[in-house]
Amino acid sequence: MMSAMITLSLMIWIHLSLGADLDTWMDVSFRISKLNFIWSKAIHHLTDKAMIKRLKDELNKFDSLYLSAKARSIKNEKLVLEEVDNKLVQLLEKYGLESAVNAYMKKYKWRNEEQEENIVLPSEKFKDSKLQKLWHAAQNSRFSKTALKILHKELKDHEQKMELYEQKVQLFNEFDDNTLIENPFEVSDKLNRELKVHHNDIMDSYDKLHQKVALVSQKIFSNEKVENLWHLALQNPNFTATELESIRIELNHFDKRLEKMKYYDEELNVVKKQQEKLGKLSVFDEDVSSFEEENKRLQRKLRKLENYLETKIVHTEL
Structure with missing residues (x-):
């Protein structure tokens, strides 16, 4: 009886000790x-x-690293944050906590999807038929609601540029009819140069908008997962043209690896079917085993690459 009481007391003490530790750890917070x-x-x-x-100490360092990265210049902030993100993933892998990063990414994705549903798109039409046509194409494309809202503003800004240009043209025409102005040729030449610059700016602006809509509308990758990541990148206004090209190359690499994975899956299925026909103990046992190992290795590499690309493209406020 005494032995049982001691055992019970010991179990209660251990339980309380562990609970106290957990409560202590729960009080830890980062910025x-x-x-x-x-x-x-x-x-x-x-x-x-x-x-x-040890993990707490490591995360404290990362807390400072993230804050330091955010405090740097806007030009370099994104690249620095990606570096810190990659180092964090490497650290968590040492502790067997890769699932924590995946869970965080899913949480961010779900939160974004909820926010997307609540976005109300502008209903205002465009006076210019070409802009209205672009807007219609974007609405029927793969743009997210967030990206559509940004695009609508960009199209409206472009429309304002066009209106300003038309006003300048009207002033220029009125100036030509006015013979009382001093140095008419000099003033006319200056206004003409300004109009040309403004016109070129409008043309460049429209080309960029047209290209933006066209890129989202076309399919360039074999795998749907890769295609979705590419469209997310295209709709992120923070990426420069150079960064988008770098992402496209990385996604192309990912796309090819997924195709390779598909090939290995097909080969594995063929070998498994042969094994089933010949029975469990056959010459195909070794082939199946080697194919399965190769599949597992490729899947691990692909998961890491996918997590890296998602973190890079679907970047959240930290």
């Missing part, structure tokens, strides 16, 4: 929301106190 989310997953996943403490 970056992503790290708070990861920490909440980590304290329920890890059991070794020393490992939890």
Whole structure:
């Protein structure tokens, strides 16, 4: 009886001790929301106190790293944040916490989808038929509601440029009819040059808008998953043309790897069918085993690459 009481007391003490530790760890907080989310997953996943403490110290460093990256110039901020993100993923892999990053990305995706549903698109039409045609094409394309709202503003800005240009043309024509102005040739020449610059600016602006809509409308990758990531990148106004080209190359690499994965899946199915025909103990056993190992290896690499690309393209406020 005494032995049972001691055992019970010991179990209660252990339970209370662990509970106290968990409560202590729960009180830990970081300034970056992503790290708070990861920490909440980590304290329920890890059991070794020393490992939890090490992770806490590491995340404290990342807390400062993220804040430092955000405080730098806007031009370099995005690249620096991507570097920190990649280092964070490498750290979490050492602790077996890759799932925490995936969970965070899903949470961000769901939050964005909810916000998308609540967006009300502008109903105002465009006076210019070419702009209205572009807007109609975008509405029937793969633009998200957020991207459509941004595009509508860009089209409206372009329309204002056109109206301003027309006003300048009218002033220029009125000037030609006015013979009382001093140095008419000099003034006329200056106005003419300004009109040309304005006209070229309008043409460039329209070309960019047309290209933007055309790129989202066309399909350039074999895999739907890659195509969706590419369209997300195209609709991100923060990416420069150089950055988009870099992302396109990376997505092309990812697309080819997915095709390779598809090939390995097909080969594995063929070998498995042959194995079933000949029975379990056959010369195909070794082939099946090697194909399965290769498949697992490729799947791991693809998951890492996909997480990296999603983090890079679907970047959230930290």
